[in-house]
Amino acid sequence: xxxxxxxxxxxxxxxxxxxxxxxxxxxxxxxxxxxxxxxxxxxxxxxxxxxxxxxxxxxxxxxxxxxxxxxxxxxxxxxxxxxxxxxxxxxxxxxxxxxxxxxxxxxxxxxxxxxxxxxxxxxxxxxxxxxxxxxxxxxxxxxxxxxxxxxxxxxxxxxxxxxxxxxxxxxxxxxxxxxxxxxxxxxxxxxxxxxxxxxxxxxxxxxxxxxxxxxxxxxxxxxxxxxxxxxxxxxxxxxxxxxxxxxxxxxxxxxxxxxxxxxxxxxxxxxxxxxxxxxxxxxxxxxxxxxxxxxxxxxxxxxxxxxxxxxxxxxxxxxxxxxxxxxxxxxxxxxxxxxxxxxxxxxxxxxxxxxxxxxxxxxxxxxxxxxxxxxxxxxxxxxxxxxxxxxxxxxxxxxxxxxxxxxxxxxxxxxxxxxxxxxxxxxxxxxxxxxxxxxxxxxxxxxxxxxxxxxxxxxxxxxxxxxxxxxxxxxxxxxxxxxxxxxxxxxxxxxxxxxxxxxxxxxxxxxxxxxxxxxxxxxxxxxxxxxxxxxxxxxxxxxxxxxxxxxxxxxxxxxxxxxxxxxxxxxxxxxxxx
Amino acid sequence: xxxxxxxxxxxxxxxxxxxxxxxxxxxxxxxxxxxxxxxxxxxxxxxxxxxxxxxxxxxxxxxxxxxxxxxxxxxxxxxxxxxxxxx
Numbered sequence: 193x194x195x196x197x198x199x200x201x202x203x204x205x206x207x208x209x210x211x212x213x214x215x216x217x218x219x220x221x222x223x224x225x226x227x228x229x230x231x232x233x234x235x236x237x238x239x240x241x242x243x244x245x246x247x248x249x250x251x252x253x254x255x256x257x258x259x260x261x262x263x264x265x266x267x268x269x270x271x272x273x274x275x276x277x278x279x280x281x282x283x284x285x286x287x288x289x290x291x292x293x294x295x296x297x298x299x300x301x302x303x304x305x306x307x308x309x310x311x312x313x314x315x316x317x318x319x320x321x322x323x324x325x326x327x328x329x330x331x332x333x334x335x336x337x338x339x340x341x342x343x344x345x346x347x348x349x350x351x352x353x354x355x356x357x358x359x360x361x362x363x364x365x366x367x368x369x370x371x372x373x374x375x376x377x378x379x380x381x382x383x384x385x386x387x388x389x390x391x392x393x394x395x396x397x398x399x400x401x402x403x404x405x406x407x408x409x410x411x412x413x414x415x416x417x418x419x420x421x422x423x424x425x426x427x428x429x430x431x432x433x434x435x436x437x438x439x440x441x442x443x444x445x446x447x448x449x450x451x452x453x454x455x456x457x458x459x460x461x462x463x464x465x466x467x468x469x470x471x472x473x474x475x476x477x478x479x480x481x482x483x484x485x486x487x488x489x490x491x492x493x494x495x496x497x498x499x500x501x502x503x504x505x506x507x508x509x510x511x512x513x514x515x516x517x518x519x520x521x522x523x524x525x526x527x528x529x530x531x532x533x534x535x536x537x538x539x540x541x542x543x544x545x546x547x548x549x550x551x552x553x554x555x556x557x558x559x560x561x562x563x564x565x566x567x568x569x570x571x572x573x574x575x576x577x578x579x580x581x582x583x584x585x586x587x588x589x590x591x592x593x594x595x596x597x598x599x600x601x602x603x604x605x606x607x608x609x610x611x612x613x614x615x616x617x618x619x620x621x622x623x624x625x626x627x628x629x630x631x632x633x634x635x636x637x638x639x640x641x642x643x644x645x646x647x648x649x650x651x652x653x654x655x656x657x658x659x660x661x662x663x664x665x666x667x668x669x670x671x672x673x674x675x676x677x678x679x680x681x682x683x684x685x686x687x688x689x690x691x692x693x694x695x696x697x698x699x700x701x702x703x704x705x706x707x708x709x710x711x712x713x714x715x716x717x718x719x720x721x722x723x724x725x726x727x728x729x730x731x732x733x734x735x736x737x738x739x740x741x742x743x744x745x746x747x748x749x750x751x752x753x754x755x756x757x758x759x760x761x762x763x764x765x766x767x768x769x770x
Numbered sequence: 771x772x773x774x775x776x777x778x779x780x781x782x783x784x785x786x787x788x789x790x791x792x793x794x795x796x797x798x799x800x801x802x803x804x805x806x807x808x809x810x811x812x813x814x815x816x817x818x819x820x821x822x823x824x825x826x827x828x829x830x831x832x833x834x835x836x837x838x839x840x841x842x843x844x845x846x847x848x849x850x851x852x853x854x855x856x857x
Binding site: 196228 | 780824
């Protein structure tokens with residue numbers, strides 16, 4: 193982004209009237225243009241919200257960290273350069289350099305780094321913190337020539353590494369990847385000596401822009417894609433299965449097709465992390481099954497579901513896969529080596545991200561892997577991620593739907609040996625609860641989303657409650673699949689957050705949730721902060737049948753109505769487009 | 771208005787969005803309330819970015835009017851490249 197463009201973005205943002213999003217940027221430098229770039233990047237990521245970036249005092253890095261710790265902000269940014277850890281590591285200092293000063297600098301840096309770790313460790317209890325470690329080159333203090341890493345330089349970096357290693361274990365701390373910043377902003381294009389001397393802002397514009405972009409994306413982590421549909425021939429492997437046969441396809445060094453194995457390994461890793469992987473290939477099903485029996489394939493059939501091998505249009509295969517997965521097309525990536533197939537799928541599913549597999553271009557395949565990691569990357573792997581694919585595979589058998597159709601609420605749950613656990617604990621805050629709130633579209637009371645900070649604040653309310661529901665049955669565990677939050681007001685319970693994973697549909701879990709709330713709180717009525725959204729029709733239909741009328745804002749469910757309806761509820765629906 | 775002046779007006783417009791093109795032509799640190807030292811530094815950066823070269827200046831305060839920026843830009847390549855020379 194250019195500076196003029198960032199200024200223009202901020203100008204247009206001034207007319208916004210939405211809720212504000214406040215960041216506190218703690219740094220010792222004059223943040224000048226970085227502040228502008230960062231606010232502009234945030235305003236693009238939060239298209240309706242007013243962005244406010246608070247800063248502290250110039251040259252007071254530790255003091256600003258303290259201000260961050262006390263700030264009333266949605267997110268904290270810690271931007272640390274070497275001069276913040278010891279001013280002698282900057283060009284504005286007049287202190288002498290000597291062998292003994294190196295020892296003293298190292299000692300100062302270690303002490304300050306420890307303070308940084310302590311303050312961020314405390315701050316992240318209140319708000320998410322994004323940490324950027326030094327990006328600028330060290331000045332030539334050490335006696336070693338520039339091409340030799342001196343022990344001084346190594347020890348300095350070890351001190352910072354120690355801090356990031358510790359803080360990266362905290363769920364609310366995200367550290368800027370030094371590898372990524374190296375990729376997008378070459379080291380020699382970062383330091384602006386003139387600007388540092390003139391204004392105290394040490395970055396060249398391109399570096400400030402690149403760094404601000406990364407800081408903003410870590411401040412607002414975008415929802416990762418949920419599913420990847422891959423072609424087989426000249427994509428998962430080199431060669432055409434139908435022509436070359438099972439032994440004619442390859443993914444190894446001998447056949448100069450090793451990058452297909454690289455791609456397979458990535459898909460295997462994504463699958464293990466909870467990403468749904470499916471195949472859409474124009475092939476004979478039986479031949480594909482034989483190909484997957486090859487022991488040297490880095491991706492097993494256990495990682496893939498469903499496997500769509502047929503001669504029909506790929507767009508139809510994608511339609512079937514989306515229905516099986518029960519996820520929205522905008523959460524899915526389709527990869528194929530054929531531009532024609534990509535165009536055909538794109539025409540039917542414009543929201544699916546279609547990417548051409550660059551067969552025979554090893555560098556491009558490597559870059560594709562980096563891009564896929566960005567699309568599917570997440571800050572942490574939760575228990576639910578590891579069981580997602582398997583639970584979808586089981587659901588697809590159809591037994592659950594058939595049994596649900598025949599049964600009433602209680603008897604159905606008995607039949608499938610359902611075990612539900614209801615956890616009303618608000619502390620420690622369960623990251624899965626917020627993930628569900630922010631990812632769920634279909635069974636979502638009102639589409640309301642939360643930042644980490646707003647969620648924490650909400651739960652701190654004395655009258656607020658949080659219910660996290662876990663589920664397992666004879667087909668296996670689904671993990672934590674529903675979240676309900678609200679407030680109790682005498683004989684009424686107000687619910688303003690109710691989400692349930694689409695994997696948990698058709699199990700009548702929603703009835704048990706309501707029953708549990710009536711029992712737990714001893715209320716007669718539950719009032720719902722319902723708002724219709726473009727995608728919450730499953731919840732709307734559930735409420736419509738329960739209330740015997742279309743739900744509206746503030747609709748109320750009585751204990752009697754639930755008792756009357758829960759045993760006479762109609763056949764469960766098979767939901768789509770989650 | 772030549773191409774250089776048009777591009778400079780766009781730079782000023784990015785930093786002072788409240789000014790019209792006509793006002794920009796007459797703009798100076800004295801006449802524009804929001805023109806402070808930060809605005810000067812921002813202007814210099816936007817102009818450098820737009821025109822693709824660094825402005826060698828020890829005292830940014832020299833650049834205190836639209837006309838001085840314009841004079842400087844027109845002097846680039848002529849050997850007369852400081853604002854002082856072009857007043």
